[in-house]
Amino acid sequence: MGGLLTTWIPLALAMPARAGDGDGVTSRVALGGDLKNFGLVTFPYENPALEAAGLWPGDPQGQAIIDGRLKLRLDLGQTWRVDFQHAVSTVVGSAFTLGTTGAAATAPELVDLTWTVPEDAQATTSTRIQGRTDRLSVQGELGAASFVVGRQPISFGTGLFFTPLDLVSPFFPGTIDTEYKPGVDAVRVQVYGGLRFEQQVVAAWVGDCVAVGVGESDRCEEWGVEDLAVASWSRVTVGVSDIAVFLGEVHDDEVAGLSVASAVGAVGVHGDASVTLPPGHLDGRDPTEDVYVRAVVGADWRPNADLTLSGEAYVQTNGATDPADYLSQAMGDRYLRGELWALGRSYVGLSAAWQVSGTVAANLAAIGNLEDGSAMLLPGLSVSVADDADLSLGAYVGLGDRPDGLTWNSELGFVPTTAYSRMAMYF
Numbered sequence: 190m191g192g193l194l195t196t197w198i199p200l201a202l203a204m205p206a207r208a209g210d211g212d213g214v215t216s217r218v219a220l221g222g223d224l225k226n227f228g229l230v231t232f233p234y235e236n237p238a239l240e241a242a243g244l245w246p247g248d249p250q251g252q253a254i255i256d257g258r259l260k261l262r263l264d265l266g267q268t269w270r271v272d273f274q275h276a277v278s279t280v281v282g283s284a285f286t287l288g289t290t291g292a293a294a295t296a297p298e299l300v301d302l303t304w305t306v307p308e309d310a311q312a313t314t315s316t317r318i319q320g321r322t323d324r325l326s327v328q329g330e331l332g333a334a335s336f337v338v339g340r341q342p343i344s345f346g347t348g349l350f351f352t353p354l355d356l357v358s359p360f361f362p363g364t365i366d367t368e369y370k371p372g373v374d375a376v377r378v379q380v381y382g383g384l385r386f387e388q389q390v391v392a393a394w395v396g397d398c399v400a401v402g403v404g405e406s407d408r409c410e411e412w413g414v415e416d417l418a419v420a421s422w423s424r425v426t427v428g429v430s431d432i433a434v435f436l437g438e439v440h441d442d443e444v445a446g447l448s449v450a451s452a453v454g455a456v457g458v459h460g461d462a463s464v465t466l467p468p469g470h471l472d473g474r475d476p477t478e479d480v481y482v483r484a485v486v487g488a489d490w491r492p493n494a495d496l497t498l499s500g501e502a503y504v505q506t507n508g509a510t511d512p513a514d515y516l517s518q519a520m521g522d523r524y525l526r527g528e529l530w531a532l533g534r535s536y537v538g539l540s541a542a543w544q545v546s547g548t549v550a551a552n553l554a555a556i557g558n559l560e561d562g563s564a565m566l567l568p569g570l571s572v573s574v575a576d577d578a579d580l581s582l583g584a585y586v587g588l589g590d591r592p593d594g595l596t597w598n599s600e601l602g603f604v605p606t607t608a609y610s611r612m613a614m615y616f
Contacts, residue, residue: 215264216263217264218262219261219263220259220260220262221616223258223260223613223614223615224255224256224257224258224614224616225254225256225258225612226253226254226610226611226612227254227255227292227609227611228251228609229253230607230608231283231606231607232249232608233246233248233249235247236591236592238594239595250282250283251282252280252281252283253281253282254278254279255278255279256290257278258369259273259276260274260324261273269328269330272324272325272326272328272341273325274323274324274325274369275322276292276293276321276369278292278293278319278320279317280292280293280316280317282315289361289363289365290365290366290609290611291364291367293319294369294371295321295371296358297358297374297394297397297416298373299394299396300374302321302325303319303322304320304321306318306319323369323372324339325340326340327339334379337377338376339374339375340372341373341375341377342358342370343375343418344370345435346435346446347448347449347450347461348461348485348487348503349487349501349540350362350536350556351501351531351538352461353483353485353503353505354435354448354463356418356528357395357418358370358373358527362530362538362567363556363565363567363585365581365611366611366613373394374394375391376391376392376393377389377391378390385426386424387422387425388422388424389422389424390420390422391419391422393420395416395418395439395440396412396416397416397526398412414438415440418437418439418440420437420438420444421436429451430451431449432448433447439528440523441468442467444465444466445463446464448461449461455490455491456488456489456490457490458488459487459489460485460486460487461484462483463482463483463484465483466480467480482506483504483505483506484503484504485502486501486502487502487538488500494544495543495544496543497541497542499538499540499542500539501537501538502536503531503538504534504536505529505531508534508535510533510560512590512598512600513596515597515603516595516596531558533559534560535559536556536559537556537557537559538555538556539554540555541553548574549570549571550571552568552571553567554569558599561590561598561599561602563587563590563599563600563602565585565601565604566586567583568584568586569583569584570582577614577615578615579612579613580610580612581610583608584606584609585606585607586606589601591603
C-alpha cells in the first residue's frame with residue numbers, strides 16, 4: 190500500500206489541472222484519493238453448542254482493514270465527463286468479526302474488474318487483498334437528456350435506516366463507512382423539465398456471474414431478465430414536496446413504489462413504499478411466493494444548529510413472525526444477495542447527531558425489532574484531526590435474547606458487541 194501511495198501522490202501533484210483547445214472549450218483533470226484504516230474487535234457471547242462445532246469463537250476476535258482509493262475525473266468541456274475510481278483493500282484478521290465497515294465491498298459485475306490475492310480468497314479468508322474498479326463511467330448530455338454509461342452507484346428513495354426502494358446493493362444500517370456505495374454496471378438516462386420534474390430510467394446488471402471476464406468459471410453460461418434491474422423513477426415537485434413514482438423489474442420481481450419527501454414547519458418528513466410481485470403473478474406461471482409490501486415513514490428535526498434528531502418506522506409483510514424461522518429466512522435469495530437484511534416484520538429506528546464543537550461530533554442510533562423486543566445500539570464519536578483527516582470511534586451493541594445453538598431467540602440479540610475505529614486521510 191505504501192508503494193501505491195507513493196505512486197498516487199506525485200501523480201496528483203504533477204497532473205495539469207486544466208487544458209484548453211483554443212476554441213474556448215476547457216478540459217479539466219482532477220486526481221485524488223483517500224486512505225482509510227479500520228480496526229474492529231468483536232466480543233462474542235457464550236454459545237457452547239456453536240463453539241463445540243467450531244462455528245463460534247470463545248475469545249475476542251480482531252480484524253484490520255487498510256483501504257486505499259484512487260479517484261480520477263476528466264471533464265471534457267461543459268457536458269462530458271469521465272469518472273474512474275479504483276479501490277485496493279487489505280483485510281487481515283478473524284473471519285468471525287461481525288462488523289460491517291463498507292470497505293472491500295463488492296457488487297454484481299457485468300464486466301469482471303475485481304481481483305483478489307490469493308486468487309481463491311473468500312470473504313472468510315483471514316488475510317486477503319482485493320482490488321476493484323468501483324467507478325468507470327462516461328457522462329454526457331444529448332439535448333434535454335443526460336446519461337451515464339458504465340460502473341456507477343444506483344440509489345432510489347429517501348429512507349435512512351430502512352430503504353424499500355433501494356434494491357441494488359443497499360447499505361446495512363450499521364455500516365461504518367457509507368461514503369462510497371458499490372458501483373454496478375448500468376446505463377442511466379435523466380430528463381429534467383425545469384426544476385420541478387425529473388424522469389430517470391436505469392438498466393443495471395445484478396446477476397451473480399460475469400458476462401465478460403478472465404476466469405471462465407465465473408462467466409454466465411446463459412443469462413436473462415433475472416440478471417437485470419430495470420427501473421423508472423418519475424419525480425415531481427409540488428410546493429415543498431417531492432413526489433416520485435417507482436416502477437421496476439428487479440431479479441424477475443415486478444416492483445411498484447411511491448416516495449415522498451416534504452416538510453411540516455421545521456420538521457422534515459419522508460416516506461417510501463413498495464409492492465413486490467414475485468415471479469408468476471403477472472406472467473401466467475405458478476407463483477411460489479406471495480406479494481409483499483415494504484414501507485417506511487420518517488421525520489427529521491433540528492431543535493438547534495448543533496443537534497439533529499431522526500426517526501423511522503418500518504414494516505415488511507414478507508418477514509418472519511417467529512424467531513425460530515429467522516435462520517431459514519436469512520438463507521433466502523433476497524438476503525443472500527444483500528437486497529434485504531431485516532428478518533422480522535416491524536421496526537423502529539432512532540438517531541441523534543450532536544455537533545459538540547467545530548471538530549467533534551457525537552451520535553447515537555438505535556434499531557429495534559418491535560415484535561421480538563430486540564435492539565441494536567450504535568454509539569459513535571468523530572473527530573477532525575486535520576483539514577484532510579478524521580478519526581471515528583464507535584460500536585455495535587446487540588440487545589435481546591441470545592441464541593441457543595443455531596436457534597435464534599431474537600433477531601438483534603444475535604449480534605455480539607463489536608467496537609471499531611476508523612481513520613481517514615484524503616489527498
